[in-house]
Amino acid sequence: MKALVCKEFGDPDILVMEDVPEPEVKKGMVKIEVHSVGLNFPDTLMIAGKYQFKPPFPFSPGMESSGVVTAVGxxxxNVAVGDRVMANHGVGGFAEYVLAPEDGTYKIPDNMPYDQAAGFPVTYGTTYHALVDRGNLKPGEVLLVHGAAGxxxxxxxxxxxxxxxTVIGTVGSDEK
Structure with missing residues (x-):
C-alpha cells in the first residue's frame, strides 16, 4: 500500500511517499480503508520531533481519518466490516489503510462526507472533553474562548x- 512516511524529524518536505506493508488487524483494533485524513497542528509537531509522543521511525503521520472498515480484530x-467510520488513531492516517482502536472508532451517518468526518475526532474530541467532561459547562453560563480562530x-x-x-471569542489579530 502507499503511505506518506516520516523517516527523520524535520519540516513536512522530508516526508516521502512509499510502498509499505498493509497493516494486519489485531485484537481490539479496526482496519480502515482511508478515504480522507485530517491534518492537525500536532501532526506537524510530531514530524518535527516536538510533540509529546514520538513514534518510532519510520511512521506515517495522521492522527485522525475516515473511511470504510475492512476488518475487525x-x-x-461496535463496528463491522463495511461500516463508514471516523477514527482517532494517533498516527498512520496518511496511508491507504490504518489500524485504529475500537474505542477511538465511530460510525458516521450516511450523509456525512468523508472529508468532514476526517477532521472531526481530534479537535471536537478535545473540545468536548474540555467543555463537558472537565469544565461541566451548563446552559446559561458564559464561555470565554481564547484562540477562537483555530x-x-x-x-x-x-x-x-x-x-x-453565551460564547465570547478572542483572536490574535483583526484578520483572524
Whole structure:
C-alpha cells in the first residue's frame, strides 16, 4: 500500500511517499480503508520531533481519518466490516489503510462526507472533553474562548453555543 512516511524529524518536505506493508488487524483494533485524513497542528509537531509522543521511525503521520472498515480484530463489537467510520488513531492516517482502536472508532451517518468526518475526532474530541467532561459547562453560563480562530477554538465556539452557553471569542489579530 502507499503511505506518506516520516523517516527523520524535520519540516513536512522530508516526508516521502512509499510502498509499505498493509497493516494486519489485531485484537481490539479496526482496519480502515482511508478515504480522507485530517491534518492537525500536532501532526506537524510530531514530524518535527516536538510533540509529546514520538513514534518510532519510520511512521506515517495522521492522527485522525475516515473511511470504510475492512476488518475487525477479536473482541470488536461496535463496528463491522463495511461500516463508514471516523477514527482517532494517533498516527498512520496518511496511508491507504490504518489500524485504529475500537474505542477511538465511530460510525458516521450516511450523509456525512468523508472529508468532514476526517477532521472531526481530534479537535471536537478535545473540545468536548474540555467543555463537558472537565469544565461541566451548563446552559446559561458564559464561555470565554481564547484562540477562537483555530481548530479547537472554532469547535469550542460551536459546541459552547450548542450547549446553551453565551460564547465570547478572542483572536490574535483583526484578520483572524
Amino acid at each position: 477479536e473482541g470488536v463489537t 481548530g479547537v477554538g472554532l469547535n469550542a465556539v460551536e459546541l459552547g453555543k450548542a450547549l446553551g452557553a
